[in-house]
Amino acid sequence: MTRELTGRHVLAVTVGAFALIIGVNLVMAVNAVRSFPGLETRSAYISSQQFEAERAAQMALGWTAALSIDDGRLLLTLQDAQGQGVRPKALGLVLRRPTHQQADQHPRLQAEAAGRWQAEARLAPGNWNADLTAQAADGTQVRLRLPLYVGN
Structure with missing residues (x-):
């Protein structure tokens, strides 16, 4: 049928x-x-003005940073415009995956010498971002994002 x-x-x-x-x-x-995590800022315009002022102050310092990892040992170097090691008043580092927050790590940095720190970090292979925050002796806030690739 x-x-x-x-x-x-x-x-x-x-x-x-x-x-x-x-x-x-x-x-x-x-x-x-x-x-959705919520409201980031009440006024994007005011935040952009503050961002530009902070960025200009940070750029005036002329600091450069480099990050590497070898066999679970993370090495961070921070230098001023003359290539001398920097000793910031405060220093923080967060390792993040570019795509999610579940693997975030906060390694404990230990000073080796002026401008050099090390930490243990067991990172899965692939791409990572290192968000560096520091405060210069004059109070200038420094924020840098350093890409990091971990091989197999």
Whole structure:
């Protein structure tokens, strides 16, 4: 026995397909809103002005940073414009994956010499970002993102 395809069947299939698509979109939208961390800043304009002033002060310092890892040993070097090692008042480092926050690490940096620090870090192979924060002797805040590749 064969069943005839009627307009009601086509309408039911079409409505069902659209209902499924709209339902999936609603679930995804609700999950996106729930996972949003919140407001970053009240005024993007004011934040941009502060950013430019902080960036100019940081650039005036002329600091450069380099980061490497070898067999679980992280090595950070920080130099001023003359190539001399820098001793900031405060120093912090966070290792992050570019795509997610589950693997974030906060290595404990230990000073080796002026401008050189080391830390133990067991990092999975692949790309990492190192977010460096430091404070110069004059109070200038320094923020740098250093890319780091960990081989197999």
